[in-house]
Amino acid sequence: MRKFPSWIRVPVVFFIIFGAVEYFIDSGEQPAFIEYPAVLLFLLLVLLILIAIEAIVGALENVMLHKLDEEAKARFLAEKENAFKLTWLQDTYQKLLGQKPIEQEGEIILDHNYDGIKELDNNLPPWWVYSFYISIVFAAVYLLRFHVFDGYSQADELETELADARIAIEEYKKTAKDLVDINTVTLLTDAGDLTAGKTIFQTNCVACHMADGGGGIGPNLTDEHWILGGGIKNVFKTVSEGGRSGKGMIAWKAQLKPSEMAQVASYVLSFQGTTPANPKAPEGDIWVEENNETTDNVVTD
Numbered sequence: 301m302r303k304f305p306s307w308i309r310v311p312v313v314f315f316i317i318f319g320a321v322e323y324f325i326d327s328g329e330q331p332a333f334i335e336y337p338a339v340l341l342f343l344l345l346v347l348l349i350l351i352a353i354e355a356i357v358g359a360l361e362n363v364m365l366h367k368l369d370e371e372a373k374a375r376f377l378a379e380k381e382n383a384f385k386l387t388w389l390q391d392t393y394q395k396l397l398g399q400k401p402i403e404q405e406g407e408i409i410l411d412h413n414y415d416g417i418k419e420l421d422n423n424l425p426p427w428w429v430y431s432f433y434i435s436i437v438f439a440a441v442y443l444l445r446f447h448v449f450d451g452y453s454q455a456d457e458l459e460t461e462l463a464d465a466r467i468a469i470e471e472y473k474k475t476a477k478d479l480v481d482i483n484t485v486t487l488l489t490d491a492g493d494l495t496a497g498k499t500i501f502q503t504n505c506v507a508c509h510m511a512d513g514g515g516g517i518g519p520n521l522t523d524e525h526w527i528l529g530g531g532i533k534n535v536f537k538t539v540s541e542g543g544r545s546g547k548g549m550i551a552w553k554a555q556l557k558p559s560e561m562a563q564v565a566s567y568v569l570s571f572q573g574t575t576p577a578n579p580k581a582p583e584g585d586i587w588v589e590e591n592n593e594t595t596d597n598v599v600t601d
């Protein structure tokens with residue numbers, strides 16, 4: 301480790317400790333040092349101690365150096381010289397610049413002289429030259445691909461992205477059943493949904509509507525008369541927002557999720573046409589589904 305200079309040693313050790321802390325502390329989505337401020341404090345302390353150790357070791361080395369005789373001193377310094385240097389990085393950097401070292405500048409100086417200002421005939425830096433070549437190749441490929449062989453246009457790109465987005469939205473809607481509201485709710489016919497609706501109905505609604513929907517405190521749900529409107533949208537709305545104030549039908553949206561309201565509303569509509577044991581007299585108007593292709597009696601006025 302002593303081979304590396306302190307400005308490499310300290311960060312490396314620090315990040316190893318940091319990584320270990322993040323690995324071992326379970327902090328959910330957030331990094332541990334944000335989730336638990338104590339961790340941040342601990343990491344700061346670690347950093348401080350690392351720097352302190354470096355400072356102490358440096359100071360000790362200095363003291364030691366003063367005590368050494370000349371020969372030992374020279375040996376020690378030579379060893380230090382040999383220590384890790386970023387030679388590779390420096391070499392590559394120099395190569396990419398393509399400059400002549402200052403000592404050799406005499407070879408490339410141009411022989412004009414403008415009031416003492418002279419000009420060097422340096423090569424173009426290789427990083428620039430190669431980037432330029434690459435851009436030429438890129439341009440040729442691009443030209444052929446999009447202007448000669450008719451590649452996709454921006455409009456096509458937009459179309460594909462929109463199509464992808466539509467698929468993503470569909471996927472999302474499948475998993476997010478609770479997105480239904482009064483405008484998007486549809487009659488659920490799936491047996492699973494209806495069973496779930498039945499359970500919800502039996503837990504919350506039978507006290508007033510009876511298990512068979514015949515009615516009690518609440519109106520009969522099996523006939524085609526509706527006080528607040530029939531059809532899935534109206535029923536969903538009544539369940540969600542409640543009935544007329546003071547009648548006893550509360551807004552269930554506080555207790556049921558949108559998906560559950562859709563299920564129980566669909567279950568309620570499955571009572572249509574059944575004959576309950578104790579049917580309550582019809583209340584409200586006969587509901588006729590409008591603009592519904594599946595029913596024969598579409599009313600048009």
Ligand code: HEC
Nearest residue numbers: 504505508517518519526527528529538543544547548549
């Ligand atoms: C405390 C008694 C009570 C409970 C519990 C209750 N309701 Fe009601 N419900 C009523 C009353 C009263 C009305 C009539 C509201 C009105 O006249 O505005 C009603 C109306 C309705 C209507 C509209 C009927 C129509 O003719 O328009 C539907 C649908 C309905 N309830 C479904 C449910 C569902 C589903 C549940 C369970 C989640 C439920 N109710 C729980 C009392 C209740």
